[in-house]
Amino acid sequence: MSPADLLDLDASLTEEERAIRTVVRQLVDDLVRPHVAGWYEAGQVPARELAREFGKLGLLGMHLTGYGCAGSTAVAYGLACLELEAGDSGVRSLVSVQGSLAMYAIWRYGSEEQKQLWLPAMAAGEAIGAFGLTEPDHGSDPASMVTRARRDGDDWVLDGSKMWITNAPIAQVAVVWARTDSGVRGFVVPMDTPGVTAREITRKMSLRASLTGEISLDEVRLPADAQLPDATGLKAPLSCLTEARYGIVWGALGAARDCLETALAYATTRTQFGRPLAGFQLTQAKLADMAVEWNKGCLLALQLGRLADGGKLRPEQVSVGKLNNVREALAIARQCRTILGANGVSGDYPVMRHANNLESVLTYEGTSEIHQLVVGQRLTGVSAFT
C-alpha cells in the first residue's frame, strides 16, 4: 500500500480490491488534487459536483447493497476512504457522511418507502444527506440531547438544534435524532420542510474543504412516516457512527500517506550542509518511525476490514482502530511538517492542511478520549462515562 509497504500488505489484497483502489486514486488525482489547496484556502468546495462524480463511480453507500448501491466489501470501501482522504479529509467526510451515516441510517432502519425514495438518489449523488446527532450543548454525551419530537395527531413536530453537521448547508435530506416520549428516535427530514434552516459554520481552521452547518428545527411538522421505523434508542445512531468510524480508520491513513510521501520526496531533494535532508540520521529516524507506525495502522485497518467482511466486527474494535490510526496519522502529519521546515507551513504543500484536518477527525465520530473510555470499559468491565 506504500510507504513503502514494509510489510507486503499489498499482497493480502484481492485483485478486485487493488483495482478499486487504483480507480479511486485516479479519480482523486484528476478531480481533487489539482484544486484542493484552493478549496481549502477559500473555505469552499464544489461538493454537489463532487458527489455526482463519486456517485457515477459507485462510491456513495458503496458498502451497502441494493437501491443503486455498489455492495462492495468492507476492505474495498476502506481502501476507497484511504484514497479519498489522501486527497483531503473533507472530501472523505463528504463520502462518509453520505454513505455511512445518512444512507446507512435509512438503509438499516428505514421503511421500504424511505429507502426507495432516498437511497437511489443519494447513491447517484443527486441528493446530499446529513446526519444530525450533535447539539450545541451535547456532543460526546448524545444521551442528553434536548432536540424533541412530539406527536400531534398522526404528525410529528420537531424542535431543537443540531450543531457541527457535515453537508448541512447543501443537503436535501437530514437524518435527525430527537428525544420522544419513548426514547431517542430517528427522523428523515427533507431540508425544504418549513421550519428547517441550515446555517453554514464559517471560520473553521480545519476541514475547510468540507461544508459544515447548524440545523435549526422550529416547529417542524413531519408526517408519521418520517420516522425511521426500526431505530429505537441511542444504539441506532451509535451503530451508524460505528460504520462511519470504520471508514475513518482507513481514511486517516490516506492523509498520513500523503504527508509521508511529501516528506520523503522533500527530504531526498532538499539539501542542507551539502547533503540531502534524507542523509541525516535524525531525518531517517523520523521517516522510519513514521513508516513503521503507518504500516502498523494498515495492518490494523486490514484486520478490522476482514472482521467486518466476516460479519464479526465489534464496536470497541472500531474504537481501537479510530483511536490509534487518527492519533498516529496526526503525529505523522506534524512530524512530516518538521521535515519540510518553513515550507511545511505553506499551502503549497499538503502537509499542514492534512494536519489541520486531522484535528477535526480526532474529535468527530467520538473523540480520542471517548474511544479510550470505550476500550477501557472493555478491559475493566467498568464504564467510566455512562
Ligand SMILES: Cc1cc2nc3c(=O)[nH]c(=O)nc-3n(C[C@H](O)[C@H](O)[C@H](O)COP(=O)(O)OP(=O)(O)OC[C@H]3O[C@@H](n4cnc5c(N)ncnc54)[C@H](O)[C@@H]3O)c2cc1C
Ligand atoms: C468538522 C466537524 C464535522 C462534524 N460533523 C458532524 C456531523 O456530521 N454530525 C454530527 O452529529 N456531529 C458532527 N460533528 C460533531 C462531533 O461529533 C463532536 O464535535 C464530537 O462528538 C465532540 O463533541 P463536542 O465537540 O461537543 O465536545 P465535548 O463533548 O464538549 O468534549 C470536549 C472535550 O471533553 C472531552 N470529554 C467529554 N466527555 C468526556 C468524558 N466523559 N471523559 C473524558 N473526556 C471527556 C472530549 O473528549 C473533548 O476532549 C462534527 C464536528 C466537527 C469538528
